[in-house]
Amino acid sequence: MTRLLYSLCGADADCRFSPHVWKVAMALSHKRLDFQEVPTPFTSIRSVEIGFSPTVPVINDNGELVRESFDIALYLEERYPERPSLFGGEGGKALSRAIEGYSQFILHPALAKILIMDIHDLLAPADQTYFRSSREARFGKTLEDVAAAADEELAGFSSKLEPLRHALKFQPWLGGDGPLFADYIVFGALQWARVASPKSLLAAGDPVHDWFERCLDLHDGQGRAAKAA
Amino acid sequence: MTRLLYSLCGADADCRFSPHVWKVAMALSHKRLDFQEVPTPFTSIRSVEIGFSPTVPVINDNGELVRESFDIALYLEERYPERPSLFGGEGGKALSRAIEGYSQFILHPALAKILIMDIHDLLAPADQTYFRSSREARFGKTLEDVAAAADEELAGFSSKLEPLRHALKFQPWLGGDGPLFADYIVFGALQWARVASPKSLLAAGDPVHDWFERCLDLHDGQGRAAKAA
Structure with missing residues (x-):
């Protein structure tokens, strides 16, 4: 292959x-x-x-x-239709777009501000130059000014996870009895934070924390094998 | 029947x-x-x-x-499994819980503040008394103090619809080619506002506005038959 x-x-x-x-x-x-x-x-x-x-x-x-x-x-x-489904049917496929929207428009804007200096710092010098100029153009301010909102965004971040927390009252995964692509969409956002930054986003005892730990264990610990920052 | x-x-x-x-x-x-x-x-x-x-x-x-x-x-x-599905399969059923969470924890808290005085005013006197005491206990402040945040919540409301707006870039309904229960979950939130309050939440030209209009037309105009405030 x-x-x-x-x-x-x-x-x-x-x-x-x-x-x-x-x-x-x-x-x-x-x-x-x-x-x-x-x-x-x-x-x-x-x-x-x-x-x-x-x-x-x-x-x-x-x-x-x-x-x-x-x-x-x-x-x-x-x-690869004969292999485990990523969507669990046509309804799941369509609603995964709304989950993508939730992740990209509710979680990502906060995470971008929380993580921006940590991401900058983990890059090689040439990439730091690219990252600074492209992100400063996108935000219309310096990386340091974007990062000034990091503490406030971090304080408000947990409440943005309420939709996920709600679903987990009824089922172990967003996808129901097992994970679907929707789980990986939100996992991606939180794994971004785990790999890039030492900041702690999830409190022990939070059902989202427990779900994230289950995600890290999936597929022989594929996510956990990536070193946390 | x-x-x-x-x-x-x-x-x-x-x-x-x-x-x-x-x-x-x-x-x-x-x-x-x-x-x-x-x-x-x-x-x-x-x-x-x-x-x-x-x-x-x-x-x-x-x-x-x-x-x-x-x-x-x-x-x-x-x-009634032989009738049109509300979920489009097991994946859709599971992800509808996350949509419920999005509606109840991202949209409803804002709408509750935006609509609270309008809801109070449409009730009969005995219900007004009940509504005031139960909601003032829930919020820990007077209805009037809750409503003081209405203008700010109204100004920020459109951005909370981004997850829906994102999905509608790819498909006419949250459910895909046709509506599913997930559409009705979010429709319910916006119909609540339409029936209870004259405040305008959706701007013309917004894809969410167009989707909401399509929802109002469903089932022989069932939603539209309810008079807007």
Whole structure:
């Protein structure tokens, strides 16, 4: 087999922190598909597969190139229908888009502010330069000014997890009795924080903490094998 | 048939504003099940079906009593499996709990502050007394002090709809090609506002506005038949 997952990395190639790549790494394992991860610094993404994508994740599945985490999950579900489902049916597939929206528009904006200096600091020098200029353009302020909101965002972060906490009153996974891609979407956000930053986001005894620990154990401890910051 | 839906009403029995009842009314119609709505003021809920439930919705489906909107949807799906599905499979059923969590913990707290005085004002006098004492105990402040945050919550409300807006980039309904119970969950929150308050929450041109209009047209215009405040 040749199945490659291009992932984002820091100055240490073992530091793989992209939330979107984590979704795909978990989805590939969920489908019981072997893959080789290709750690890629920010400034090398443009040379991945001859400029196929401005962002990672990208997968090369025996010559088939696919980008964007949700599109990769859809591709895997269609290409490998006989393997464990990532969506649990058409309803689950559609509602996973709303979970993606929740993660990207409720959790990610807070996490971006909480993590921004930690992410900067784990990058190699050339990537730090790229990260600073691209993020300062996106936010319209310096990294340091974005990070000034980190403590306030950290204090308010737990309440943003209430939708997840609510679902976990009724079932062990967002997906019900077992994990689905929706679990990996939210896991990706929290694993981003775990790998990039020493800041603690989840209190012991929080059902979300327990769910995250279960996620870390999935697929022979794939998530836990990544070193926490 | 005898199929009853006990719903909350204002001084005007036609003013039916409960978000949780709207979810069930739409779910019954989705299943093509006829029902008769029994408008119930707050202070009469305790006498519904001999004290079956402290809250509405309650359904009496030919003698079978069920309460709580999500439990009613689960009951309908199991009892009438040959009719259009409310969940689109097991994945959709599980993820609907997270959508419920999003609605109840991201949207409802804001709406409660935005709508609280309008809801008070549409109630009959005895219900106003009950509403004031129960809500002031819940919030730990007067209705008027809760309502002091209404303008700020209204200004920030649109951003809380981003998860929905994101999903609607890819599909016309949260449920995909057609509505599912997840659509009715969020519809219930916005219909609550539409029926109880003249405040405008959705701007023309917003994809969520267009989706809400489509929801109002469903089931022969069931939602639109309720008069907007």
